[in-house]
Amino acid sequence: MSQKRHERRTEEAADGDEEGDAPHQQARWYDGDRYEPLLNEKSTDTVAVESSLPDDLTREELTLPDPSEPEVTRHYTRLSQMNYGIDSGPIPLGSCTMKYNPAFTEDVAAHPGNRVHPLRTDDDKQGILGLLYELQETLATVGGMDAVTLQPPAGAAGEFTGIQVAKAYHEANGEGERNEVIVPESAHGTNFASAAMAGYDVVELPSNEDGRVAVDALEAAAGEDTALLMLTNPNTLGLFERDITEIADIVHEAGGLLYYDGANLNSLLGKARPGDMGFDIMHFNLHKTFATPHGGGGPGQGPIGVSADLAPFLPTPQVREVDGDYETYDPDHSIGRVHEFMGNWLVLVKAYAYILRHGDVGLERISETAVLNANYLAERIEYEVPYGPFHHEFVASADEDAADVAKAMLDHGVHPPTTKWPEIVDEALMTEPTETESKARLDDLAAAFNAVAATDPEDLAAAPNETTARRIDQADAARNPRLSWHALDDT
């Protein structure tokens, strides 16, 4: 049905390349482990498309890499060797909760019972619905919430969903004119962006001198326009918002709702629940708290929990148990869907398995150890940590450019912390080691921090030297965007 028309480009290159380099000469590409050719540079084929369809519907030809299976395997194996994951070593990125991902959850995800199409009838997907129901209930318990939707496909999608639910609630109460969402200045960027996407004006809330919400500023900001306050607790400095009850009262008295950003939930398991603090809506980042693999940028999953008053507005479908069977239903005033189906099903399965594996005692031990590890690491490093007492993460202040510090840490074989954010700390090094790092690995991390702290600033600026790539010229990459191999051909 398709037909090879052109010779492989590699063979043409062998004859015609100006530099006289033959293909398969590894030395051409193999510059000190630093570069691997693109797939299309290894082998490219153009096939003429022949189809039973009329010509006016089809393309004439398709040009793509055409490696053999052994070549595919070597290419991606090589690329994996040029990549660092939690299986390689610690990733102490603050607010990212990069903890070890248990291997067995991948086997659970590979079980044939996951191979179920979402458009089966309820009767024919009882296994899926049963797990969805149990996970809904479990997350509601962990969050202190009355109802949970599992649908949002990532944390930011959970924020957007929660804000849409809040909006629908206000509109149903004849308060649709509320048009502001209050967000602390140190909040995650997604909070601002999600509120704006939902059509709200964002009101930025300053911190007080101890790094927490300035309650008097909140009092001034909260009013008849307030739809929602979005807060993470502990906040991005790792500090618990001690005035949370007063904060909740202020927002509720103004007629607004309280949204909990679940990014830092790994510090609260068994210790405190957002629902008990007065939050009306929250999201869970399953890849953070419940250790589903981050996959280099996703898939995640961002279920949201809500209080009983908001449950009728949740996305459709929800799952309930009726006489031992499970069924889907539409909440009475549902906002509809935020994903065509149920988001990233396999992430839900892995998170549920992780929770079941740990149980109450294990979950509480996770948070206790996460907080202990952060405090231990902070004690071991020489950089100043200006705010405390912190929980699962801390923000140290670098003496030099924090981005340079991060690059220099790479040369010590560890992933650096989040840098230059939150901005309330000068040259911030936002550090979250998580509970799965051993004392020895924490000592290694501390040694890396301290070695960099003792390094000459000029040497910092030249780092990294021991990595797959040296420092990359970001400004140039943005000025001259080349976003596909087609764009490389043009230059």
Place this chain on the structure above:
Amino acid sequence: MPYVTHSEAERSEMLDTVGVSDPDALFDIPDSVRFDGDYGIEAHSERETRAAVEGMLDESPDLTEFLGGGHYDHYVPSVVDHLSLRGEFLTSYTQYQPEITQGFLQALFEFQSLVVELTGLGVANCSVYDRATALGEAVLLADRVRATDGDTVLVPADLPDRVRSVLDNYTDGPEITVETYPTSGGTVDVDGLADQIGADTSLVYAATPNARGVLEPDLAAVGDLADDNDALFCVGSDAVALALLEPPAAYGADVVVGDAGVLGLPTTYGMGLGLFACREEFLRQVPGRLVGAGEDDAGNRAYTLTLQTREQHIRRERATSNICTNQAWLALRAAIHAAWLGPDGLVDLAEECVTGVAAACERIDALDGFTAPVYDGHHFREALIDTAVPAADVADHCRHAGLAVRTVEDAGEERLAVCVTDTNLEDVDALVDALAGYGGGA
């Protein structure tokens, strides 16, 4: 505690270092909001956990599915699992430190290149969540780049309700109006669209294959109408269909959205891999992450996340989207699958989606009591079937034979919808057997 590794001695040494005797003392939580209760969850060994979860999943029967409707199954070669599950990929974070994540960045760059080749458009991002959220993002992009008199988006009458519902949430905040334009004979009614499009239209959407499985015969006419009215033209498709079909850029598409999870991702209860590509002039309005090629200090080509000033972590409420985590690992899997197939394998797979459903329809149409397909035109994977007895009864009957077939409301009728791909092609015999003699009448 399975993944917390401190020995008691290490733990007490660490506690000494931080100056407390119990980690609980490190929690600065007022008593009034402390949680004193239990979750009521028992701990399980790994073996017990697997048995429990897998036992739950086994409650769903083993069926041969002819479903579809936005979530499609193709055979995924073993290399996709074996390579993508390598821990260096699976357990890595977003590539904020490109010097130690060149491998994933290169794979995403290659994925973007694949999408550029398939769509013919200049720019592809490294994914959004699914095809419905991709359409939502396209509409928001149109709202930013088209200063039209109104903010109306036109979608076809056969747009699936589930997709429409997602779109309604995306358009709610910026107060964009979504209107439906008619279809006739199973495809876009170009005259009907012409009557409806106007100065207030910011974007026109059409899908090929469309929701009825029909390949739209004249999208160039839709593109011309959009162009004449200064509206963006957004085409919905998927990464397998596009291997065979004319690249949408060739007939005027400004944006292409759809599902790339047809590569690398088998049936997984509706997980998707949102494909998003657009013309280069909208580069700075693209939602989500972009990987670019640049140079490192040693003068070597190196890859990095780029143009991040569009994104939420820098631009906050003025970002092009709130998206942060996307579907990167699934993009890796799609790229591996495409590499394994090569261009001829990809075209063959797509052609099988044309011939498989056509052959199934021919056999079903020959049975008493069935008209297959309902609509003329060339189909891709799916087709609608008219039944003499109520379609729901036919679906029930198939179900007793272990076959899952769905019914849809279409043009006021309840119809059978059948999806045929490489993974159920051999089961078409069983489907035809089940339908034979269940046509009613004679």
